């Protein structure tokens with residue numbers, strides 16, 4: 191019997207506000223989902239086998255094939271997932287499979303007769319550096335995945351989320367993208383992602399892959415760190431206790447905030463790739479050391495940055511409401527901002543009166559305050575969050591008509607810049623290619639607020 195193919199996809203991310211502060215559960219961050227997605231397509235022939243296999247194919251990369259089998263303890267239900275391709279490692283794939291299968295076993299929803307499954311992964315070109323602009327969709331690389339330079343959109347989070355969704359739908363017979371199952375999907379993807387990374391991060395990238403553009407507040411790290419590691423030798427007591435803890439952790443209320451917050455219509459996120467690259471973990475270490483040792487002055491900057499982040503979030507939510515509720519006022523203001531720079535937009539907003547104008551000037555102010563505080567953190571912590579080269583570029587961008595402002599997304603550094611602009615100003619912005627603009631390449635990416643979703647398999651497979 192052939193089982194119908196299904197395809198699930200999850201988006202990449204840009205953390206516009208909340209870098210570093212989002213590591214504390216009390217702070218809100220604003221993370222936008224991007225149009226770049228990773229797709230997981232399931233296909234299977236039902237063969238009732240005692241030794242089922244899961245094969246994950248990633249045909250865009252050399253050696254992109256990882257196979258696993260299942261060994262299920264009849265006594266406890268614990269499932270180990272030994273690899274059948276021992277010379278290749280993909281910790282995210284292995285962790286997603288082991289986490290989902292054991293959760294389904296722990297909840298009694300894993301069928302005893304398991305069919306083998308093949309999952310094909312496709313990732314949009316924006317996730318990896320491409321040799322030229324004219325490559326076909328889902329371009330193939332001549333190297334293994336780990337050797338292809340990444341662009342920093344959160345490929346592992348999107349991969350893990352789409353895989354977890356595909357596995358839940360296939361082996362758990364649930365609709366993982368239905369709102370009632372999204373929290374389970376989120377918790378499983380966070381756990382699998384943390385285990386594969388070997389650390390508990392803030393989880394903003396996985397939350398965005400699941401829920402899309404959101405205001406994110408994290409879970410307590412102890413939710414994940416308190417879970418014992420999966421047993422590696424067959425010890426019935428440890429297996430039973432692991433499964434019970436796994437079920438309890440996934441079904442618990444993690445108390446994450448994931449309220450929707452998108453870029454309002456007629457505005458656009460413009461992402462610029464800046465040749466360079468930064469090491470997030472090293473920067474996080476420097477910032478957290480400064481925060482810990484920096485006493486009241488560090489705390490004051492941390493608090494001021496948190497307030498500026500909140501201000502941006504509130505203004506973005508407010509603008510979204512204005513765009514829907516006062517469309518005429520909103521549209522006529524957007525027409526005006528096409529002619530002026532960030533500071534001009536601020537002035538216009540204050541003098542023009544009206545709630546829309548006020549909100550636009552708040553957005554400009556908030557971005558200025560965020561950048562001011564990030565620059566202080568840069569100097570005091572020594573981590574190159576907004577280095578001078580990026581300051582010059584962001585200042586030059588903010589002086590162009592139709593630009594509300596720009597930030598270094600996420601941990602900052604030499605990776606990228608992210609501008610908030612009027613949609614109609616994009617072409618004119620891209621005309622600037624000299625001086626500080628020489629180093630920036632504006633990406634085809636845009637914000638797309640959706641998180642994980644099911645796709646039409648035929649639409650995706652036509653590119654294969």
Ligand SMILES: Nc1ncnc2c1ncn2[C@@H]1O[C@H](COP(=O)(O)OP(=O)(O)O)[C@@H](O)[C@H]1O
Pocket residue numbers: 228248280281282311312313335336340342343344345346347349
């Ligand atoms: N298209 C893909 N196919 C298979 N594995 C992938 C794919 N994209 C990402 N991965 C997995 O995620 C890893 C990259 O994760 P990581 O270094 O954390 O980068 P990122 O910051 O983009 O998440 C890859 O080495 C691979 O294990």
Ligand SMILES: C[C@@](O)(CCOP(=O)(O)OP(=O)(O)O)CC(=O)O
Pocket residue numbers: 205208209210211212213342343344391392393394470474599600601602
């Ligand atoms: C510092 C952080 O708060 C944000 C880092 O954001 P990036 O978008 O820079 O992340 P990577 O893709 O992992 O490099 C760390 C965190 O929240 O985990």
